[in-house]
Amino acid sequence: MRTLSARVGLALVAVTLVLAVVGPWVWGEEAVRFDPLHTLEGHSSAHWLGTDDGGRDMLARTLAATRLSVWLAFLATLIGACLGVTLGALPSVLGPRGARAVTAVINGLVAIPVLLLAMFAALVAGTGTTGAVVGIGVASAPGLARLTRTLAAGVEGADYVLAARMLGTGRLRVLTRHVLPNIAEPLILSVTASLGYALLGLATLSLLGLGVRPPEYDWGRLLHDALPRVYVDPEVIAGPALAVAVAGIGFTLVGESLARAAARAPVPPGDGEEADVPLGRSPRPGPSGALLEVRDLTVSFGGVTPVRGVSFGVAPGEVVGIVGESGSGKSLTALAVGGLVPYPGRVRGSVLLEGRPLLSLSRSELGTRLAMVFQDPMAALNPALRVGPQLAETGTVHLGLTRRSALARAVARLERTGVPGARARAHPHELSGGMRQRAVIAMGLMGDPRLIVADEPTTALDATVQRRVLDLLAEINAASGTAALLISHDIAVVSSRCSRVLVMYAGRIVEELPSDALRSARHPYTRALVASVPTLDTDRAEPLATIPGAQPAPSDVPAGCAFAPRCARATSLCTTALPAFESGVACHHPHEERPRAGEEEW
Structure with a gap:
């Protein structure tokens, strides 16, 4: 927290979380008040960011939407973390063939563009809030899975893990007791950074019409509804666009500042062909009855x-x-x-x-x-x-x-x-x-x-x-x-x-x-x-x-x-x-x- 970027990120995150807590209480009623006499207005002293097609104040809706936007981003990140860590940890409990197969799957998923994977998962899960959350969660899982696999592979070569295996400790217990606790810190820091990307991803899906649907609204939905007016009253998109940027940048700066030192060892080398080796004659194994x-x-x-x-x-x-x-x-x-x-x-x-x-x-x-x-x-x-x-x-x-x-x-x-x-x-x-x-x-x-x-x-x-x-x-x-x-x-x-x-x-x-x-x-x-x-x-x-x-x-x-x-x-x-x-x-x-x-x- 000593760097300028970390302090700025922490301040932005603090503002976002405070608005997520108090936003619906303070501005919730005004955000849903229907006023047909003031529909589609531009900015004014009464409505700083204008109104939507129902006469509702855009600034109040932007502030009130903070809770749902952050909550959905948190759920999507949680889904991505559970899927990613589980997938990345699977090679540690499987045999060599299974580990190679899972690693190949992870590498293949990482190669797919994130937005394309999110849209596909959202369509499969069904359009709406659920589909958007699942889509972003699934899209963020491959990257976290690859990080988990890389970190776990580095820890698996440690002497205390080898000693636990020699003692007969099962693979699942080795994973939960020795591997995961020692890679938890960089994983948690990476998840913190991915919250910012989840906010941006959910806003993107809602903007494309694949996310939150009325009567619910998040920042992406507000952008979707205001987009046709962008050339007439551009200020109507300023609120939700700025909110996405502020919250996303804040979580990303905090996460990246904390995770800067979380790099670990590379993935173990792959298998290869074995060559014939001349062994020569060896010493005698030892006297009869040797221990x-x-x-x-x-x-x-x-x-x-x-x-x-x-x-x-x-x-x-x-x-x-x-x-x-x-x-x-x-x-x-x-x-x-x-x-x-x-x-x-x-x-x-x-x-x-x-x-x-x-x-x-x-x-x-x-x-x-x-x-x-x-x-x-x-x-x-x-x-x-x-x-x-x-x-x-x-x-x-x-x-x-x-x-x-x-x-x-x-x-x-x-x-x-x-x-x-x-x-x-x-x-x-x-x-x-x-x-x-x-x-x-x-x-x-x-x-x-x-x-x-x-x-x-x-x-x-x-x-x-x-x-x-x-x-x-x-x-x-x-x-x-x-x-x-x-x-x-x-x-x-x-x-x-x-x-x-x-x-x-x-x-x-x-x-x-x-x-x-x-x-x-x-x-x-x-x-x-x-x-x-x-x-x-x-x-x-x-x-x-x-x-x-x-x-x-x-x-x-x-x-x-x-x-x-x-x-x-x-x-x-x-x-x-x-x-x-x-x-x-x-x-x-x-x-x-x-x-x-x-x-x-x-």
């Missing part, structure tokens, strides 16, 4: 395959780390383990949790045996809900607890992770970054998880808070024997917290080794990663070690070894043949078990 077994895991999006034939295992109570540069496929591997790869991603291979395929687990089992900790706790928590009820949802959905019992369990889990129980009534933005991350861990502990998948849980935290979060994960691992899969790009963190490390590059695992053997890694890429981490012994007079070149994009991975263009040991064999994974490393020319005398680490 988690991942076999030949491949994730593709159309013709792009960011994860290629990944296999590994995690034993009960073990902490395994996955490291690699950004874009190596670490986080997408974590999402695939949790069954959270977003549409239109396709997952091939198998993920076994305690010997059972992930897809065979019930929603309750998956929601209590597997916990996900995302790197951005602000995105993992719903900003519209308090922290306590978000944690309690796991207890009510999967553990069968009452709301009171689930909330008490949530408070206990928060306190276990070092968050005061009183903070359960706080919203996520009221917590510090470390508290939010501990709250996300507490959410995972609402059940009795056998595996915690932590996807870069300390990326956005300072060193002190980072250590506290890692200590908390270690305490949980030691106290309950919970296994953990720690994804990170920080070699130092992984080497100090994990017993075994998997190194990923361009969607594949290129080396598997104990964390205490990182300094004697055999793959050139692993050695380059370790060498790029500064230590207390690093010579500060020398520039920091870096890896030359850049990792290939998932759509441009070469046929041979993906690291060959950046590797000093590469030969022609490396550029043509994919290295097999043997003895814990996928490399044609691996280093010896220990660096020989005089040989550089990288």
